[in-house]
Amino acid sequence: MLTRTSRMLSTYRPVPGSTSNTAALDPAHGRLLLRYKMQGVPRLALYDAAKFAARDFQPITDFAQPRNSLNLPFQGMTLYGDYAYQLLGTGYGPGNPARPGNTRLYRIDLRTGRVVQQVLERTASSLFPREPEGLAVVRSGGPWLVLGFAHGPSRNRAFSLYYKPID
Numbered sequence: 001m002l003t004r005t006s007r008m009l010s011t012y013r014p015v016p017g018s019t020s021n022t023a024a025l026d027p028a029h030g031r032l033l034l035r036y037k038m039q040g041v042p043r044l045a046l047y048d049a050a051k052f053a054a055r056d057f058q059p060i061t062d063f064a065q066p067r068n069s070l071n072l073p074f075q076g077m078t079l080y081g082d083y084a085y086q087l088l089g090t091g092y093g094p095g096n097p098a099r100p101g102n103t104r105l106y107r108i109d110l111r112t113g114r115v116v117q118q119v120l121e122r123t124a125s126s127l128f129p130r131e132p133e134g135l136a137v138v139r140s141g142g143p144w145l146v147l148g149f150a151h152g153p154s155r156n157r158a159f160s161l162y163y164k165p166i167d
Contacts, residue, residue, distance in 0.1 A: 014057035015045065025049060026079045028139055033079040033110075035065065042068050044077075044084060046110050063113035067106055075103075076134035080143055080166060084108040087121070087147065091131030101125060103132045105147075123162045127151035138163065 002009060015021070018036040025032050032049045035042060042065035047057070065074075065086070072088035079085070089096075089103030096102045100120055107117035124130055127149055134148035144163040152158045 012052070012055070012057075014047070014052065014059075022077070024078045024084075026081070026137070028143075029081050031060075031079060033077065033084055034059075035074070035077055042074065044108070044110075044113075046079075046084075061110060061113065066108055066113065066115045067104070067118070070104065072102060072104060075132040076148070078135040078137050078145070079110070080137045080145075082110050083116075084110055085135055085137075085145060087132050087135050089121070089132045091150070092129040098125065098128060098130070101130065103130075121147070123147050123164070124149045124151075124160060127160065133159065137166070142166065 014034060015036050018038050020037040022035045023032055030049045032047045032052050034045045034047065043062060044065050045059040045062040047059050067088065070088060073090055075089055076087040077084060086106045086108065092098045092101060100122060103121040105119050105121040106115050109116045129151060131150045133150045136146040138144045138146055143166045145166050146161055146163045148159060148161050150157050150159050
């Protein structure tokens, strides 16, 4: 088992002064997507994964995270090819009724930094309460976009995964 202090782990600091760093890896295309905040503003930076591992932190592109103005919590991201996918939303509650909920899924063209598709995500809408909790890509038999949702009472939550084809 690895721990934070394991000598087998490497620490990377690609954007000096940044906070809230989170990464997604696309091994099929050799890319790494970094979400970070600079002075409180969320940004996305795309890197060549091999160069990143060699500590060459020159991004292919870097831009402000789209749709940040919705004031919905960031719940996950992934990438595949020229597109990043981001999931935003909150669990069901007084400000977010179960029908339709506020979970949003965005497809972002990494060549332009623009949202090219957005949907009010209704996957697993019967789960209650449902809270979006992550994204991934599975290539086997796909590629598939995998969405994670936490659900159930606060002291006994479960986690479920759902998948859909990437167009």
